[in-house]
Amino acid sequence: MVGTPFIGEQERTYGNEVVAWSKGVLGNVEKPIVISGPSGVGKGTLISKLMIEFPSMFGFSVSHTTRAPREKEQNGIHYHFSDRSVMESDIKDGKFLEFASVHGNLYGTSVEAVEVVADAGKRCILDIDVQGARSVRASSLDAIFIFISPPSFEELEKRLRARATETEEQIQKRLRNARAELEQGKSAGLFDHILVNDDLESCYENLKKILGLTEGVKTARKTYPELVDLPMEHSVSKIDQKILINCGAAEYHKASNNMYALDLSLLKGGSPGRTRGLNLYVVNPSTDRVNGDNQLS
Ligand SMILES: Nc1nc2c(ncn2[C@@H]2O[C@H](COP(=O)(O)OP(=O)(O)O)[C@@H](O)[C@H]2O)c(=O)[nH]1
C-alpha cells in the first residue's frame, strides 16, 4: 500500500507487508498522551471531559480517516475526513507520524496534527488504536500510553449499541476487533496505565491522577508574552538550548515575570515544508527547570 524507500527497506528486513508505520516528531511541551481502547469503551467521552475542564492545557490531535463522518462529526474538528488515494499519497510523502487500517478504514496521525497542538503550547492527546499506539511507542515521540478497558464485554456491546452511530454490520465488526484489542492492550511494555471505565466519574478522576491534574493545576500554566519590553539593564545567558534574559537579577525572586526564556530546541524538526517557531515564555524561578537537573535559583 505504501511505497517509500524506508517502507521498502522495512518490508525486506521483516519479510512482511508494512501496515502501520511511524515517524518521529520533536517537541518540548509535556509528554503527549496516547489513549487507546476498543470502540465504545468511552475514549472520546473521557477526552472531551478533559478538554472541557482544561481547555488551555490540552489539544486534540485531529486524525485523518477514510471512514464516513457520523451525523454530528465535523471535518477538521473530530477528524480530517479524507479520500483513500489522497491519504495514501500523503503517507508516501512522509506526512504521517503513524497510520493503521482499523475496522476496514485507514486512520492516521499527521505530523502536522501533533505539531499544531505543540505549537499552541498545549499537551497533545491522541485517540488511536493499539496498532497506532505500538507505532508511536516505537517512534521517537515520548508519550504516556493509557489503555481504556471496559468493565465487561457485555457492557462494551451495550454502550456501542446505545451510542447508535454504527450499522449492525459495523457494530459486529467492532465487537470482533474489540476482543483482539483487549488482548493486545495487555501486551507487555506497551501501555503505561490501564484504566477500567466502569463508573465514568471514577475513571475520569483516575485519569486526572495519572496526568498529575490535582487541584490548582488549572492555573499553574506558563504564560506566553506577545511583546517583551526589555529594560536597558538586562543580562543574557545561555543554558543548553535556552537563552535566558534576566531583566532584574536583584529582584527576580520577588517578581515572576522578569526572566524570559527563548527556547531554541523547537527550531529543528517539524514536518516537511513547515518550520516550527521559536518558543518564548516567562520563567517562574521557583518552579521552572531550564534543563533536566538545574533548578533556576
Ligand atoms: N492508528 C490510528 N488509529 C486511530 C486514529 N484515529 C482514530 N483511531 C482509532 O480508530 C478506531 C475507530 O475510531 P472511530 O471510527 O472514531 O470509532 P470509535 O472508536 O467507535 O469511536 C479507534 O480505535 C480509534 O482510536 C489514528 O490517527 N491512528
Ligand SMILES: Nc1ncnc2c1ncn2[C@@H]1O[C@H](COP(=O)(O)OP(=O)(O)O)[C@@H](O)[C@H]1O
Ligand atoms: N463509564 C461509562 N458508563 C456508561 N456509558 C458510558 C461510559 N463511558 C462512555 N459511555 C457511553 O458509551 C458510548 C461510547 O463512548 P465513546 O466515548 O463514544 O467511546 P469510544 O470513543 O471509545 O468509541 C457513548 O454513548 C458514551 O456516552
